[in-house]
Amino acid sequence: EAFQSGLSWLTILRRRETFRTAFAGFRIAEVAKFTGTDRERLLADPGIIRNRAKVDATLANAKVLAGWRAGELDELIWSYAPDPAGRPAPRGLGDVPAITPESTALAKELKKRSIRFVGPTTAYALMQACGLVDDHLAECVARGGGAAAG
Missing domain, CATH: 1.10.340.30 (Hypothetical protein; domain 2)
Structure with missing residues (x-):
């Protein structure tokens, strides 16, 4: 990322x-x-x-x-997963955030643990890549197919 x-x-x-x-x-x-x-x-x-x-x-x-112990990074990242029920499907690219409160908190925690070159935007991209959030547009056939869907 x-x-x-x-x-x-x-x-x-x-x-x-x-x-x-x-x-x-x-x-x-x-x-x-x-x-x-x-x-x-x-x-x-x-x-x-x-x-x-x-x-x-x-x-x-x-x-x-x-x-770090095995699984620690995975657990840390997933502990910042937002509630998917509180995230409506984006209707357009303008509805997709670059940062969120969760990505800001995740970046802060990673920095606290000595991880470098990570900010809220990079943390949000990580959350997208790992499936914590589903930013596929509402009409996209891939919407709801990842881990963020539940």
Whole structure:
């Protein structure tokens, strides 16, 4: 999610497989072991977003998360899931928020736990990606098909 910050999702999605390879299949335990040489490799890789702050935050976050117990991140994220009954289906893109009170609280908690490069907007994108919220428009066939639907 942090790499998408300030960029279009399409930019990230086009590079998804390169990101997967560069970051050891997104395995936290593996990324946590990355060295300075790995960092330099990432910063030289034209297939990913070579933003120094984002790369450094990702490596630091992996080290933090590697120390968490199994399932702890999942439990933390889901503890901020809003009540779907209180969220009407958006009718247009203008009805889809960029931040919510829950995403603001989640970002604050993640920062408190030493997770870097996360704010309310990034936390909300994470909530969307994990299925905590269903922002498919009311007429979308995918509406209600995810975990946020209940």
